[in-house]
Amino acid sequence: MATSTIERPRVATTTAAKPRKHAQGLGARMRKNWQLYAMLALPLIWLGVFAYWPMYGAIIAFKDYNVIDGILGSRWVGLKHFERFVESYQFWRLIKNTLLLHGYELLVTFPLPILLALGLNLARRRWYRRSVQMITYAPHFISTVVVVGLIVVLVDPNTGVLNQFLGLLGVGPIEVLSNPDWFRHLYVWSAAWQTMGFSAIIYLAALTAVSPEQHEAAIVDGASRLRRVWHVDLPAIRPVAVILLILNIGAIMSVGFEKVLLLQNPLNLQTSEVIDTYVYKLGFVSQIPQFSYAAAIGLFRSLVGLVLLVVANTLARRFAKSSLW
Numbered sequence: 001m002a003t004s005t006i007e008r009p010r011v012a013t014t015t016a017a018k019p020r021k022h023a024q025g026l027g028a029r030m031r032k033n034w035q036l037y038a039m040l041a042l043p044l045i046w047l048g049v050f051a052y053w054p055m056y057g058a059i060i061a062f063k064d065y066n067v068i069d070g071i072l073g074s075r076w077v078g079l080k081h082f083e084r085f086v087e088s089y090q091f092w093r094l095i096k097n098t099l100l101l102h103g104y105e106l107l108v109t110f111p112l113p114i115l116l117a118l119g120l121n122l123a124r125r126r127w128y129r130r131s132v133q134m135i136t137y138a139p140h141f142i143s144t145v146v147v148v149g150l151i152v153v154l155v156d157p158n159t160g161v162l163n164q165f166l167g168l169l170g171v172g173p174i175e176v177l178s179n180p181d182w183f184r185h186l187y188v189w190s191a192a193w194q195t196m197g198f199s200a201i202i203y204l205a206a207l208t209a210v211s212p213e214q215h216e217a218a219i220v221d222g223a224s225r226l227r228r229v230w231h232v233d234l235p236a237i238r239p240v241a242v243i244l245l246i247l248n249i250g251a252i253m254s255v256g257f258e259k260v261l262l263l264q265n266p267l268n269l270q271t272s273e274v275i276d277t278y279v280y281k282l283g284f285v286s287q288i289p290q291f292s293y294a295a296a297i298g299l300f301r302s303l304v305g306l307v308l309l310v311v312a313n314t315l316a317r318r319f320a321k322s323s324l325w
C-alpha cells in the first residue's frame with residue numbers, strides 16, 4: 001500500500017525589527033547633561049592651569065635659564081644639568097634617602113588601613129565601630145604644621161612627654177630631632193597615625209560590596225572568622241589594594257615635602273635630605289638660585305617615578321590580574 005506524505009504548510013514567523021537607538025553625538029549629550037559638564041569644567045580648568053601648563057616650564061631643565069632672557073631666549077645646553085646631577089656627590093645620598101624614606105613609609109602605611117578596615121568590618125557593636133572610625137579619621141584633618149608642632153613638643157628633651165616618661169624609668173633624655181637615626185621613624189609613624197583612618201575608607205567601601213550570603217555559606221561550611229577574612233573579604237578588596245599600591249609605587253620618588261622640611265635641621269640632614277627638599281633649596285633658598293639645575297633634578301625624579309609606575313602596572317597586570325590600564 002503506497003503511503004503518501006502530506007506536507008504541512010510552513011508558517012513563516014517574522015519578528016518585528018526593533019528600532020535601533022541612534023548614538024547621540026557629543027554636542028547632544030552636552031546639551032542634555034549640561035549640569036554635569038558644568039561641574040566638570042572647573043576641575044578641568046584647574047588641571048590645565050596648574051598641572052599641564054606649568055609643564056611648558058620644564059624646558060628650562062635643558063637650558064641655562066636666566067630671568068633677563070626668559071625661557072625661550074636662554075641658551076640651550078641639552079643634558080648638561082642631568083649629567084651634573086648624576087656625577088655629583090649628592091646623587092646617591094639623595095636617591096638612597098628618598099627611596100628608604102618612602103619605601104619605609106609604604107611598608108608601614110599600606111597594610112595598616114587594610115587591617116583597620118578588616119577589623120572595623122568584623123566589629124559587631126555599631127557604637128564601637130563608629131567611635132573607632134571617628135578617632136582614626138580625625139588626625140587626617142590636622143594640618144602638617146600642627147602635626148610637626150605636636151611631634152616637637154612631645155619629644156622635647158626638657159619638657160617633652162617622651163623624655164619625662166623615660167626619666168621615670170631612669171633613662172636619660174634622648175635628643176630625638178637631632179639624631180639622624182630617629183628621623184625616618186618619626187616621619188613614618190606620625191604619617192601612619194595621621195592617614196591610617198582616612199585611607200581605610202576606600203577599603204570599607206569595597207567591603208560593603210561583599211554579599212552576606214558568602215559569609216553565611218562559609219559559616220555553614222565551618223569556616224572560622226579568620227578563614228572568612230582570608231577567603232571572602234581579602235579577595236573583595238584585592239583589586240582596590242593593587243591599584244593603590246601601583247599609585248604609591250609610582251610616587252616612590254616623591255615624599256611629603258612640607259613635613260620633611262619642617263622636621264629637618266642641620267643635625268639630621270644625613271637622613272632627612274631628600275630630592276624634594278634639595279630641589280627647593282637649590283631653586284629658592286641658595287644665594288644664587290639655580291633654576292635650571294633644580295628643574296633638571298625634578299624632571300629626573302618624575303621620569304624615574306613614571307618608569308616605576310609602568311613597571312608596577314605591568315607586574316600587577318601579569319600576576320594580580322588587576323591594573324590601572
